[in-house]
Amino acid sequence: MAAVLERLRVPPESLIVENGIGCDDYNKIAAQFCDIGAGITSNMINADLIKPEYSVLDVGCGLGRLARPLIEYLVDGRYVGLDTTKSSVDWCTQEYSDVPNFEFIFANVFSNDYNTDAPLKASEYRFPLDDRSFDFVWSTSLFTHLVFEDFDNYIKEMSRVMKPGARCWNTYLLLDSVALELIDILNAKNTRHNLPHEVHGGRVRSLENPEAQIALYEAMVIDTHNKYGLEIEDIRYGPWSGRKHNVRAGGQDVVIAVKT
Numbered sequence: 001m002a003a004v005l006e007r008l009r010v011p012p013e014s015l016i017v018e019n020g021i022g023c024d025d026y027n028k029i030a031a032q033f034c035d036i037g038a039g040i041t042s043n044m045i046n047a048d049l050i051k052p053e054y055s056v057l058d059v060g061c062g063l064g065r066l067a068r069p070l071i072e073y074l075v076d077g078r079y080v081g082l083d084t085t086k087s088s089v090d091w092c093t094q095e096y097s098d099v100p101n102f103e104f105i106f107a108n109v110f111s112n113d114y115n116t117d118a119p120l121k122a123s124e125y126r127f128p129l130d131d132r133s134f135d136f137v138w139s140t141s142l143f144t145h146l147v148f149e150d151f152d153n154y155i156k157e158m159s160r161v162m163k164p165g166a167r168c169w170n171t172y173l174l175l176d177s178v179a180l181e182l183i184d185i186l187n188a189k190n191t192r193h194n195l196p197h198e199v200h201g202g203r204v205r206s207l208e209n210p211e212a213q214i215a216l217y218e219a220m221v222i223d224t225h226n227k228y229g230l231e232i233e234d235i236r237y238g239p240w241s242g243r244k245h246n247v248r249a250g251g252q253d254v255v256i257a258v259k260t
């Protein structure tokens, strides 16, 4: 029974492979899926970003890595996950059908990496959610796959659906002066974080598929938050660029902002 419960709402190998989470050792990847989700959400809870009665929105929710550990905690609240990969949304909708306050929405928008048949651009997408209806909004590893125009619209939409005083918490590969100094070393190493090409708003790994990996200029990320009424509260840098000092655990950088 314990083994069955442990595997509850853990995606099957086929979906893990389809989503590019990994393909080597399913048991190891499934355990990481649970541990990373639990680690990130417990940090959010400990930082008072999520409370049991909050309405929360997970943009680019994937296979529910951060939804799973919140079931027990968000007893009086509401969780909405939104994603452009239909198979992920369908699987989550089925797996969480016994959790009435958890909902998953398919965002049928174009993504070169995830949804190539969609008719609508992400830069023109309006989240099917009410204005000022969420206490906390986040994304993990979403803005590493959106070109600048799409990112701009998603920050606008996040701000629209946030209540005044609500916070957003998003991960990025941010190009600040430190990361920019390290770019050449990073590119020479030819890792998954190499970013040889300049595009509007950032640098990408591949010009043919900019959504495969994009880093955004920090100054433009800050300006975009300000443009849509989001005041930056904190920026915590991760070690992805090779930065050595004052780095947070976890790979990417995090920007936290409050709706004014």
Ligand SMILES: C[S@@+](CC[C@H](N)C(=O)[O-])C[C@H]1O[C@@H](n2cnc3c(N)ncnc32)[C@H](O)[C@@H]1O
Pocket (backbone or CB within 6 Å): 059, 060, 061, 062, 063, 064, 065, 066, 082, 083, 084, 085, 088, 107, 109, 110, 111, 114, 122, 139, 140, 141, 142, 145, 146, 150
């Ligand atoms: C690297 S995965 C991260 C998934 C999840 N946040 C996690 O941490 O497990 C990126 C996710 O963003 C989703 N995505 C990409 N572009 C999107 C868009 N324009 N709108 C909504 N979701 C998008 C993908 O379908 C994918 O599930």
